[in-house]
Amino acid sequence: MKKISIVTGASSGMGLEFARALAARQIDELWLFARRIDRLQTLAAGLAAEYPALAVRPAQADLKGREGGRVITGLFEAAGGRGAAVIDTLVNNAGVGTYGRFDTTDIDRQLDEIDLNITSLTAITGACLPYLAPGSRIINTASLAAFAPMGGFAVYAASKAYVLNFTMGLAAEMEKRGVRVIALCPGSVDTEFSRVASEGVREKVLHGKPPAEVVRHCLKLLEKGKKIAVMTPKWRLKAFLPRLFGRFFIAKVTMYTEKRPSKADLK
Numbered sequence: 584m585k586k587i588s589i590v591t592g593a594s595s596g597m598g599l600e601f602a603r604a605l606a607a608r609q610i611d612e613l614w615l616f617a618r619r620i621d622r623l624q625t626l627a628a629g630l631a632a633e634y635p636a637l638a639v640r641p642a643q644a645d646l647k648g649r650e651g652g653r654v655i656t657g658l659f660e661a662a663g664g665r666g667a668a669v670i671d672t673l674v675n676n677a678g679v680g681t682y683g684r685f686d687t688t689d690i691d692r693q694l695d696e697i698d699l700n701i702t703s704l705t706a707i708t709g710a711c712l713p714y715l716a717p718g719s720r721i722i723n724t725a726s727l728a729a730f731a732p733m734g735g736f737a738v739y740a741a742s743k744a745y746v747l748n749f750t751m752g753l754a755a756e757m758e759k760r761g762v763r764v765i766a767l768c769p770g771s772v773d774t775e776f777s778r779v780a781s782e783g784v785r786e787k788v789l790h791g792k793p794p795a796e797v798v799r800h801c802l803k804l805l806e807k808g809k810k811i812a813v814m815t816p817k818w819r820l821k822a823f824l825p826r827l828f829g830r831f832f833i834a835k836v837t838m839y840t841e842k843r844p845s846k847a848d849l850k
Contacts, residue, residue, distance in 0.1 A: 652706030734838025
């Protein structure tokens with residue numbers, strides 16, 4: 584039976600680091616998904632050279648919406664279906680954010696964000712359920728934004744709150760099956776996220792943590808059976824503050840103290 588690990592959003596940032604970390608495990612195949620096939624192929628070639636016994640399979644795919652689940656189901660059926668493969672680790676890392684107020688941001692862009700952050704993650708997880716076994720692991724990339732609503736980042740924070748709560752519910756359901764589930768909830772990480780979310784207005788966040796450190800911390804907590812990964816003391820404090828001050832207060836404060844530039848601000 585083939586042992587397979589899956590990483591979505593694998594072309595850069597934390598997804599790339601998850602791919603590197605999982606390649607070192609005793610698995611047969613590593614499936615990597617992203618829209619930028621050139622980057623995936625470069626990553627796959629490097630991993631294949633480092634781990635000759637590992638079959639690295641890069642796939643260019645837009646996993647948005649229910650299509651993500653259909654893509655994964657099709658690949659497992661092509662691999663022989665149930666009984667032919669088992670999942671070692673599923674990393675639902677693909678996601679996107681949009682800086683700016685809801686009333687000044689393109690609604691289709693916001694709906695696409697929901698399709699990727701929520702619908703796709705849920706569909707992919709559902710497609711993988713038949714291939715989970717005792718010892719399988721699921722990592723869902725949420726965000727520090729999952730702990731409170733945020734002005735100027737409303738849809739993203741709400742979508743990541745779904746990911747966090749879905750992951751906790753799934754962790755409870757999977758416990759008796761011997762499947763470990765964790766929500767990764769990072770604050771600022773040194774990735775391309777800010778450039779994409781701001782449509783090029785902000786190149787990088789300040790003081791972003793190296794993605795490799797965030798990934799290592801998450802995997803360490805996963806091995807310990809933890810359900811949420813929040814790496815730094817500062818991030819843990821920010822996750823706790825809504826309990827003290829209330830959700831609306833935090834949403835209003837973040838709107839003014841954590842401004843996120845967007846193209847709409849330049850008009």
